[in-house]
Amino acid sequence: MADVSSNPNSASDTLTLDGIRDSLIRQENSIVYSLIERARFPLNRQIYLQNNASIPGFSGSLVEFIVRETEAIQAKAGRYENPEENPFFPESLPRPLLNPHKYPKDLHPSGASINMNKAIWEFYFDKFLPLLVADGDDGNYAATAASDLACLQALSRRIHCGKYVAEVKFRDAPKEYETPIRSKERDTLMKLLTFVAVEEMVKKRVEKKAMVFGQEVTLNNTNEGGKHMIDPSLASRLYSEWVIPLTKEVEVEYLLRRLE
Numbered sequence: 499m500a501d502v503s504s505n506p507n508s509a510s511d512t513l514t515l516d517g518i519r520d521s522l523i524r525q526e527n528s529i530v531y532s533l534i535e536r537a538r539f540p541l542n543r544q545i546y547l548q549n550n551a552s553i554p555g556f557s558g559s560l561v562e563f564i565v566r567e568t569e570a571i572q573a574k575a576g577r578y579e580n581p582e583e584n585p586f587f588p589e590s591l592p593r594p595l596l597n598p599h600k601y602p603k604d605l606h607p608s609g610a611s612i613n614m615n616k617a618i619w620e621f622y623f624d625k626f627l628p629l630l631v632a633d634g635d636d637g638n639y640a641a642t643a644a645s646d647l648a649c650l651q652a653l654s655r656r657i658h659c660g661k662y663v664a665e666v667k668f669r670d671a672p673k674e675y676e677t678p679i680r681s682k683e684r685d686t687l688m689k690l691l692t693f694v695a696v697e698e699m700v701k702k703r704v705e706k707k708a709m710v711f712g713q714e715v716t717l718n719n720t721n722e723g724g725k726h727m728i729d730p731s732l733a734s735r736l737y738s739e740w741v742i743p744l745t746k747e748v749e750v751e752y753l754l755r756r757l758e
């Protein structure tokens with residue numbers, strides 16, 4: 499299982515709860531950095547409007563165009579052969595052109611195909627983005643859309659790690675999980691997999707990371723003005739309202755399929 503250990507962001511480095519939690523902690527860095535990059539630009543509303551870009555042969559927004567086209571290129575290079583990666587537009591992706599890397603098969607096949615990206619897309623654009631960036635238009639449309647894609651991919655990877663968390667929780671206590679899985683008791687499963695103290699630590703750490711990574715660094719001050727590139731409390735809110743609940747939803751969905 500450890501043959502992807504050269505990738506420090508990989509959830510499947512070691513299939514233990516501590517190992518996966520370490521991966522989730524490292525992924526917080528990618529998420530916070532991607533938010534800081536997105537916050538360099540104003541909202542640039544134009545890129546989210548349907549057919550505003552008038553791209554010949556394409557119907558949709560500019561952001562959708564960038565995401566679809568980038569995913570198609572990355573699919574050719576094998577990105578979605580990795581079970582930790584989930585495309586936003588899985589329909590009609592091209593096949594990989596390179597020899598596939600042999601990723602470890604740690605996930606149960608029914609659970610491996612869970613894709614929560616529609617919900618991620620909706621909360622990110624409809625709820626979260628207007629809180630992250632100021633309204634306005636600076637014309638940097640392609641760069642803005644590319645930075646949205648970086649945020650989406652980092653969030654998606656983290657949230658879908660819920661599959662690995664669920665797999666180790668099941669392997670650690672199969673007897674405890676079996677009855678609620680067979681009787682499809684979502685609430686019981688949700689209770690079993692929830693660790694409130696861990697969630698609190700995650701939220702606090704993400705807030706601190708946003709504070710530290712988003713400081714203005716100069717040679718002769720210590721950020722006394724307390725100015726940050728993103729609002730640290732918003733990073734914590736992102737986790738508490740969307741990232742953690744969706745990760746848990748992935749875990750429940752995965753467990754429900756675990757005995758198929």
Ligand SMILES: O=C(O)C(=O)C[C@]1(C(=O)O)C=C[C@@H](O)C=C1
Pocket residue numbers: 519522663691692693694696697700741742743745746749
């Ligand atoms: O660490 C776990 O046990 C997880 O399931 C991950 C996570 C999270 O999303 O951060 C989700 C549910 C738990 O209550 C705690 C944390």
